[in-house]
Amino acid sequence: MEDLIKALQILLKYGNPKWPTWCEHDCLHVCDIDSEKVSEEDRVELDKLGFIVDEDGGGFMSYRFGSA
Secondary structure (H helix, E strand, O other): OHHHHHHHHHHHOOOOOOOOEEEEOOEEEEEOOOHHHOOHHHHHHHHHOOOEEEOOOOEEEEOOOOOO
């Protein structure tokens, strides 16, 4: 759970959406975060924590913290 909290704290720097997450097909999505604005350093850290850019959903996603 510590890695999930770290990832969410990083993403919070880039936005604070009213409904920030949703799960689908064993994947946790963090939406409404402009991935282009996320620094390279934070992208590397997010990758280590299990989050990648969600090309279709406009944010980040993780199969590590998915719904199943």
